[in-house]
Amino acid sequence: MARTVILGAGFGGLTVATDLLRLLGENHDIVLIDRRDHFLAGLRKLWAIVGLGALEEGRRPRKSLTQRGVRFLQREVRAIDPSARRVETDVETLEGDHLVIALGADLRPDLVSGLAEHAHNLYDADAIPDLAAALAAFEGGTIAIVIAGAPYKCPPAPYECAMLLDDHLRQRGLRDRTEIAVTTLQPMLLPNAGREASDWLGEQLASRGIGFQVGRKVERVEEDRVVFADTELEADLIIGVPPHRPPRVVTESGLTGGRDWIGVDPATLEIGHEGVFAIGDVTQIGLANGLPLPKAGLFAELEGQRVAAAIAAEQQGQGPPPAFDGRGYCFLEMGKATAALVEGDFFADPEPRVSVREASADHAAGKRRFEAERLERWFGR
Ligand SMILES: Cc1cc2nc3c(=O)[nH]c(=O)nc-3n(C[C@H](O)[C@H](O)[C@H](O)COP(=O)(O)OP(=O)(O)OC[C@H]3O[C@@H](n4cnc5c(N)ncnc54)[C@H](O)[C@@H]3O)c2cc1C
Structure with a gap:
């Protein structure tokens, strides 16, 4: 059975794992690795500081993914060999037909x-x-x-x-x-x-x-x-x-190639080794104005969707899916139980085309749904 090894179970890694499960089901071995046993979305931190919601309400145990068909391994990733698609953890060495690096950024x-x-x-x-x-x-x-x-x-x-x-x-x-x-x-x-x-x-x-x-x-x-x-x-x-810096294992494995972050093909998220992809905060995608694509959960997720679709298409003998297009949005908290909606085409030339829709209670509810929908999609509740 073909295997995909996914490093990091944040926005990007969780998306790849659960999309592969939906697209390929039992016919694919999906291995998801993270050092921490639970997921918590970044946006919860802002709510928790001012008493708008407890951190606990947004925490989900990653081991629950195993019951759903994704093999979650709580491990420390120690070394990555992209040409062999091989990963060393503190417990074992793993190889995959595909390897997805979604290890985020270290603080x-x-x-x-x-x-x-x-x-x-x-x-x-x-x-x-x-x-x-x-x-x-x-x-x-x-x-x-x-x-x-x-x-x-x-x-x-x-x-x-x-x-x-x-x-x-x-x-x-x-x-x-x-x-x-x-x-x-x-x-x-x-x-x-x-x-x-x-x-x-x-x-x-x-x-x-x-x-x-x-x-x-x-x-x-x-x-x-x-x-x-x-x-x-x-x-x-x-x-x-x-x-922020890339996780040490990423630099020590030579994946940044002398740059600050992992360079990827912006359309496919490939890193120049067959079957190896990098997504999310650990990557740097240059925009037409010379600045990087913002590091955001939504982009990690959209990149993850594209990678999962490409792996599934390859397994099923189909052509490649549409390219990642750099379009995204975020709900921006404005206080008074309101949020603005910021949307953009970040690959636009000569600079991102971004629009802002003014603060409303609807957009604040949209931000709550943003978290709830992902917890439901990834963990089932
Ligand atoms: C306060 C705050 C608010 C935010 N609000 C939003 C928002 O409203 N919308 C939005 O889109 N984004 C938001 N973000 C950004 C978002 O959280 C990140 O961009 C997103 O998590 C990136 O996803 P990722 O998959 O690339 O990395 P991550 O989600 O960080 O996942 C990386 C994973 O890799 C694991 N890992 C790293 N190194 C190792 C190793 N050596 N071995 C094993 N595991 C390892 C980590 O434990 C981690 O779980 C917010 C962030 C913060 C801090």
Whole structure:
């Protein structure tokens, strides 16, 4: 029986596994590997900080996939040999007819002095309970949200966090005693969505009294201040988005080929070895304007759909499916139980064509459904 080995059971890997199961059923051996025993979507973290939903409600055990026909193995991936389609884990060596690398991005707060010690890590689920507790104890002052590296996943998330905090602190009667500021090292708020979308987001932040500074590269973080090359920001609560890097096994296995991330054919997600694909945050796909495709769960999923369809078509002796086209969307939390809908054709030339549909309660419900539909599709509930 042909086998596909999928490394990483996040948005991308789960999509490949469950799509292959739907398309090829029992006739295909689907092996899915991840070091962690459960899945949790990133967007839950934002809700958990301000009490809009518990992390637990979004957690699903990966071993439940085995009952559904996907062989889930909780393992550490130690080495990847793409030419042999061979993977070494802490337990065994596995080979596949197809290999899909969906290992995401590692968070590296250690790359900025003081970030791990003095900032709450917005992107680490394990750090969210402490951040929620610090916010609950907060009685006013300055909150700094610091984007310390790029590219980083879900580019709007730090700004969504700021707008959710704004709403939350208003409800607690603390907003007039609180400054909220977001800093980014990038030259505009959402560079890979383009100037118009960045300007729109800037207006949304300003209308809520949220400060923002672009082009601010963090040099170090101290107990109550963030130090940039040419200025400083004093803050009572510091929330950080750490630099992202490919997982070490990816670089050590030579898969980045001297680049920052794994390069892929944008249409097929192939990496230049027969039967080997890479999808999601671990890849870098260049856009016409020279910037990378945003790292987002939706793109990992759409890429995963294309890869599963290509593997299934090959197994069934059919022609290749339509190419991955770089079109995607995201619901952007705006506070007050509303969200905006940002949609884009990211492969457009000379730059992504992105449109924004204004905040509504319907779009906020759409974001809730976004998570619920995926949990249902991948885990059955
Ligand atoms: C706060 C926040 C909000 C977000 N909101 C949204 C949103 O609204 N919409 C959206 O589309 N995206 C959102 N995202 C982004 C989204 O979560 C990521 O882009 C998405 O998870 C990427 O999917 P992936 O499959 O590439 O990687 P991941 O989902 O990160 O999966 C990679 C997996 O590989 C495993 N792994 C890594 N190395 C190893 C190893 N050596 N051995 C074994 N296993 C390993 C990891 O444990 C992980 O489970 C958000 C992210 C954050 C942090």
